[in-house]
Amino acid sequence: MPKQIRKKRIKVPEQDPEARIHNFNEVALGYTFELAIEEASRCLQCPQNFAPCIKGCPVDVNIPGFIRKILERDIKGALEIIQETNSLPGITGRVCPQEEQCEMNCVMGKLGDKINIGKLERFVADYARKQGIMSEIKMAPKNGKKVAIVGSGPAGLTAAADLVKMGYEVTIYEALHEPGGVLVYGIPEFRLPKEIVRYEVKYLQMLGVKFETNAVIGKTKTLYELLDEYDAVFLGTGAGTPKFLNLPGVNLKGIYSANEFLTRINLMKAFKFPEYDTPIKKGKRLAVIGAGNVAMDAARSALRVGYEEVYIVYRRTREFMTAREEEIAHAEEEGVKFMFLVSPTGFIGDENGHVRVLKLIMNELGEPDESGRRRPRPIPGTEFGLEVDAVVFAIGQKPNKVLYQEVPELKVTKWGTLVVDDKYRTTMKGVFAGGDAVRGEATVVLAMGDGKKAAKAIDEYIKTGEWPAKIKPQNF
Amino acid sequence: MFEITGKKELAPHIKWIEVKAPHVARAAKAGQFVVLRLHDRGERIPLTLFRWDKEKGTIELVFQEVGKTTYELGTYNVGDKIRDIVGPLGMPTHVENFGTAVIVSGGVGAPIGYAVTKALKEAGNYVITIAGFRSKEFVILEDEFKKVSDELLITTDDGSYVRKGFTTDVLKELIDSGKKIDFVFTVGPVIMMKIVADITKKYGIKTYASLNPIMVDGTGMCGACRVTVGGEIKFACVDGPDFDAHQVDFDELMMRLTEYRDEEKIALEKYLKEVQ
Numbered sequence A: 001m002p003k004q005i006r007k008k009r010i011k012v013p014e015q016d017p018e019a020r021i022h023n024f025n026e027v028a029l030g031y032t033f034e035l036a037i038e039e040a041s042r043c044l045q046c047p048q049n050f051a052p053c054i055k056g057c058p059v060d061v062n063i064p065g066f067i068r069k070i071l072e073r074d075i076k077g078a079l080e081i082i083q084e085t086n087s088l089p090g091i092t093g094r095v096c097p098q099e100e101q102c103e104m105n106c107v108m109g110k111l112g113d114k115i116n117i118g119k120l121e122r123f124v125a126d127y128a129r130k131q132g133i134m135s136e137i138k139m140a141p142k143n144g145k146k147v148a149i150v151g152s153g154p155a156g157l158t159a160a161a162d163l164v165k166m167g168y169e170v171t172i173y174e175a176l177h178e179p180g181g182v183l184v185y186g187i188p189e190f191r192l193p194k195e196i197v198r199y200e201v202k203y204l205q206m207l208g209v210k211f212e213t214n215a216v217i218g219k220t221k222t223l224y225e226l227l228d229e230y231d232a233v234f235l236g237t238g239a240g241t242p243k244f245l246n247l248p249g250v251n252l253k254g255i256y257s258a259n260e261f262l263t264r265i266n267l268m269k270a271f272k273f274p275e276y277d278t279p280i281k282k283g284k285r286l287a288v289i290g291a292g293n294v295a296m297d298a299a300r301s302a303l304r305v306g307y308e309e310v311y312i313v314y315r316r317t318r319e320f321m322t323a324r325e326e327e328i329a330h331a332e333e334e335g336v337k338f339m340f341l342v343s344p345t346g347f348i349g350d351e352n353g354h355v356r357v358l359k360l361i362m363n364e365l366g367e368p369d370e371s372g373r374r375r376p377r378p379i380p381g382t383e384f385g386l387e388v389d390a391v392v393f394a395i396g397q398k399p400n401k402v403l404y405q406e407v408p409e410l411k412v413t414k415w416g417t418l419v420v421d422d423k424y425r426t427t428m429k430g431v432f433a434g435g436d437a438v439r440g441e442a443t444v445v446l447a448m449g450d451g452k453k454a455a456k457a458i459d460e461y462i463k464t465g466e467w468p469a470k471i472k473p474q475n476f
Numbered sequence B: 001m002f003e004i005t006g007k008k009e010l011a012p013h014i015k016w017i018e019v020k021a022p023h024v025a026r027a028a029k030a031g032q033f034v035v036l037r038l039h040d041r042g043e044r045i046p047l048t049l050f051r052w053d054k055e056k057g058t059i060e061l062v063f064q065e066v067g068k069t070t071y072e073l074g075t076y077n078v079g080d081k082i083r084d085i086v087g088p089l090g091m092p093t094h095v096e097n098f099g100t101a102v103i104v105s106g107g108v109g110a111p112i113g114y115a116v117t118k119a120l121k122e123a124g125n126y127v128i129t130i131a132g133f134r135s136k137e138f139v140i141l142e143d144e145f146k147k148v149s150d151e152l153l154i155t156t157d158d159g160s161y162v163r164k165g166f167t168t169d170v171l172k173e174l175i176d177s178g179k180k181i182d183f184v185f186t187v188g189p190v191i192m193m194k195i196v197a198d199i200t201k202k203y204g205i206k207t208y209a210s211l212n213p214i215m216v217d218g219t220g221m222c223g224a225c226r227v228t229v230g231g232e233i234k235f236a237c238v239d240g241p242d243f244d245a246h247q248v249d250f251d252e253l254m255m256r257l258t259e260y261r262d263e264e265k266i267a268l269e270k271y272l273k274e275v276q
Ligand SMILES: Cc1cc2nc3c(=O)[nH]c(=O)nc-3n(C[C@H](O)[C@H](O)[C@H](O)COP(=O)(O)OP(=O)(O)OC[C@H]3O[C@@H](n4cnc5c(N)ncnc54)[C@H](O)[C@@H]3O)c2cc1C
Pocket: A095, A096, A097, A150, A151, A152, A153, A154, A155, A156, A173, A174, A175, A176, A180, A181, A182, A183, A186, A187, A215, A216, A217, A218, A236, A237, A238, A239, A240, A262, A293, A294, A297, A324, A400, A402, A403, A434, A435, A436, A437, A441, A442, A443, A444, A445, A447
């Protein structure tokens, strides 16, 4: 009997926008078992060697394979298939830009809606977590070798998971008081509950990975000291330093980097001030400069701490926004307002030095730049002011130089990212790097992919002791 | 968790504690600081390393009770534990033998400046310390400073101890007396540092100030601590906390320090009510 084709995606239950802007609970509630089976049944089960979804996934998750297991109601089996290549499905299922990756070329797209791969992946992870289901862990016997990992973001966590399973003794050094990198300080609770990150960290601890929080490498310990103590070092230090535009008034009160704004709210729980000690300024109107995921997170968090009118201010047009589709849609539903083709030119403060006006100028799109996107050009005479109580800069981040500012052996690019070759080897023997530290701002799943490949390369290096005389830089 | 192993009240609302934190003690250098968080609901606050002992694995901090977190820390006793301490953070103060070095400190700037004073002395400088306090009962660390200074000039705002006047008056007199000064380091209230910078600029004396903006992470990740130095944005936690005082926009720093004044008041009042 030919299989019946269901064109429409099975809807994911979500919190109502009216209600959710008053809380930090997760917006997308996720599939129930029954809904997951319905969605899974839409998949055409393309053969593994052909399936375009797998080709679109940076870590090659066997998508038809795990979807079949869902249909067989074998969640443990589904989890095992996913975890062959992706150790953090509860996280990627939530935050991957699926529309540009696994879901982009899904064959079902030709007949109707693409399969909701991300939400199915998330379902498997959540169900397994709640039911205490774990995949069989194959642990190689301890080999007596030690690896240090710097930074506990997705790159570091993934490298640690793979290395500990290969038999290495692994220690993660993290500057902040809680592990997780951007997953805990940047991405808000309503998109990625911190409970999930904590679960992953506990899992790694259970496998034997040691976590040293409050340890800034370069300060608490130097990279040289780590190299004395360990057989290899992996740097997953991310791209955590925020950029500002040096415009008149940029240091007025009420002007934040997205990192500060989000760290206060997520990591320090300022939305619960004064029950928690860290404050966040409240007001009526807030503008976010930028239009990526970070900007959406800042805008939606602002609504939740009580800002009534929140603007995204972006210098190009809608189609150039880099945020995930789901985030843009959620932001719109929640009432975030978008202003396109405008650039900030400065800020005006009140007598107390608090920002009151964001000065803007209108743009037109000119010639394409290096990235192929048309360059915004200010139109003379179109300056105007937007009254605000706060402004958040979400215009990008660069790698944090604390670790390597005193390590001349480590070569960096003109963007401040670490130079590595195709095996994630830096220009310093025994030191590997991956994730945002080598790519600049990228994605969770790319950072994980780097962590994985680096773990393999580290294993190879420790076993053979081989290191090339010259590092051929990998282009990202 | 980091255990408190010693505690003393130095003056009203100024306390000294010793804490077991070997990871910080082993790497500490003069001019660096830590960021601590008392408990799971706590704020991260920066405090300068006053002294440290690599063998014992302890660090010493001196703090003034000014708001919720410092008041609460003031209630911690020997045996109590601080949830998180990260450090040492910031660039160590650049120390060399300049010749004659003058340290100008005001109030709790004194403990912040102590480690630098000691380091300058050990580097061979002729060290003159000018330490200003509100009144006699707030004078702290006199003996400690005596040991690491060739001259110690104390002044009180009200004249209740040694002499009446501000540190900046003493600095001016010192310069006017014809003394050759090669380097000035200043730490304390922003307004005082600003006046120090104004004075030494006129005479072309190289001057560094230790800045104390609001911080969150202390690792260069948030930009809360940004200050303007020579027209450029700098992050005090990683580029500083010491900067060329003649380049610093002190007015902006003063303004930025008041950002959370309303919230700080709410937090402190709530806390004081709870403990009463
Ligand atoms: C607000 C926000 C939203 C985002 N949304 C998405 C999304 O929806 N989907 C997506 O795929 N990607 C998203 N990203 C990007 C994604 O989070 C990053 O690409 C990813 O986290 C990079 O991982 P990483 O492991 O390289 O580094 P990070 O996650 O940045 O972790 C680096 C860690 O290293 C630590 N560290 C740095 N220096 C030192 C040192 N010297 N010593 C010790 N520790 C150190 C840091 O404290 C940090 O914890 C978002 C980013 C932000 C900021």
